Amino acid sequence: MTENGTSIESPNRPAPKLLDQVRDAVRIRHYSIRTEEAYVNWIKRFILFHGKQHPRQLDAAAVSAFLSHLAVDGKVSASTQNQALSALLFLYQKVLEIDLPRIGDVVRAKRPQRLPTVLSRKEVYALLDRCAGTAGLITCLLYGTGLRLMEGVRLRVKDVDVARAELIVRDGKGGKDRVTVLPQALIAPMQAHLATRRALHADDVRSGTVGVWLPDALAKKYPNASSEWGWQYLFVASNFSADPRSGIRRRHHYNEKLVQREVRRAALAAGIVRPASPHTLRHSFATHLLESGYDIRTVQELLGHADVSTTMIYTHVLNRGGRGVRSPLDAM
Structure with missing residues (x-):
């Protein structure tokens, strides 16, 4: 495994699956099991949304389309959308070692200004x-x-x-x-x-x-x-x-x-x-x-x-x- 968490391919051993590479990269950075589960789940959903295409074949526009879908069709909260973005950035930057250009044209989920519930x-x-x-x-x-x-x-x-x-x-x-x-x-x-x-x-x-x-x-x-x-x-x-x-x-x-x-x-x-x-x-x-x-x-x-x-x-x-x-x- 390389320093940044990606796996080294061996000529006698098949390359690990993408989600296993994600898990390895998460664990080498000592992220929590909850973060690991969340990242893997969002990456799965991203791949399914784009017809099971490999993320290497997708670009920043595909990431923007998925995030917009979450806000428009999924009606997710702003924090949920940000979590999905973090998972995809981790995938491209730390696992695939691909620098995505600035992600624009994303329909942002609204972050409501709510006061916390306080009991007397x-x-x-x-x-x-x-x-x-x-x-x-x-x-x-x-x-x-x-x-x-x-x-x-x-x-x-x-x-x-x-x-x-x-x-x-x-x-x-x-x-x-x-x-x-x-x-x-x-x-x-x-x-x-x-x-x-x-x-x-x-x-x-x-x-x-x-x-x-x-x-x-x-x-x-x-x-x-x-x-x-x-x-x-x-x-x-x-x-x-x-x-x-x-x-x-x-x-x-x-x-x-x-x-x-x-x-x-x-x-x-x-x-x-x-x-x-x-x-x-x-x-x-x-x-x-x-x-x-x-x-x-x-x-x-x-x-x-x-x-x-x-x-x-x-x-x-x-x-x-x-x-x-x-x-x-x-x-x-």
């Missing part, structure tokens, strides 16, 4: 009060720390510092690390969960089934790390599953879909009529901090936003009426 404190308390089990603990953690859902389920034991009441988010959005607060209200539940989790880890060690996926080349650098307590996922699945890349059977992190279902169930039980998801709790965390008087730079650091302008959107949904204006009716 009363609604959040009602929702959390109806959550239970591991999914309930993760739900409380998402609101109490402002983590994204995948950041929550991918936490490792070593990233939880109960003594300092803080969490370290590794490789968050944009590949960045950050530190956020661990709520005092979750110290005791977290300690109880860690005790249960350690007992499960000990069982796996005794049975010889202990192991966890490690990022990048850490598995080669630290051969024993995958069985060490600190590297284990904090929240794990109850059963073993095969790694989609290596095929190794081990405990994966807790299924994020179970958390999504628990939040929906709890919201319905609490009588919340607005759509509520795990990400809604992140929005509520940020807004409630601003309502409590914390400065926006602090909130930006806790959320892991690269630009404070992203955090500024929460100033528009503070629970003080439109733009903080006091209605004249309230003065009567």
Whole structure:
């Protein structure tokens, strides 16, 4: 395999299929499995859209036609269209090593200016009060720390510092690390969960089934790390599953879909009529901090936003009426 991720053809071995070349190029750059699946899916759709022609036979106009089709006929969102464009640029630049000219005449999907859904404190308390089990603990953690859902389920034991009441988010959005607060209200539940989790880890060690996926080349650098307590996922699945890349059977992190279902169930039980998801709790965390008087730079650091302008959107949904204006009716 070459440095840029493309495979070297051997005279005694058939050249790998295009999608396998894409997978190799993604993995050599240590992209996530979700990125790999998304890129492969978009490239498949692009090839099918053009009658199964090989991408080498297609040009920038063909890419523009596909992206326009997504916006006009598929009615996809702007972020979905951008994801498809990223996948195709990756295909041409990193796999096929073809520089596409500037892609013009693309019908761009409209990016609506929407405010995030924020629950009131009363609604959040009602929702959390109806959550239970591991999914309930993760739900409380998402609101109490402002983590994204995948950041929550991918936490490792070593990233939880109960003594300092803080969490370290590794490789968050944009590949960045950050530190956020661990709520005092979750110290005791977290300690109880860690005790249960350690007992499960000990069982796996005794049975010889202990192991966890490690990022990048850490598995080669630290051969024993995958069985060490600190590297284990904090929240794990109850059963073993095969790694989609290596095929190794081990405990994966807790299924994020179970958390999504628990939040929906709890919201319905609490009588919340607005759509509520795990990400809604992140929005509520940020807004409630601003309502409590914390400065926006602090909130930006806790959320892991690269630009404070992203955090500024929460100033528009503070629970003080439109733009903080006091209605004249309230003065009567």
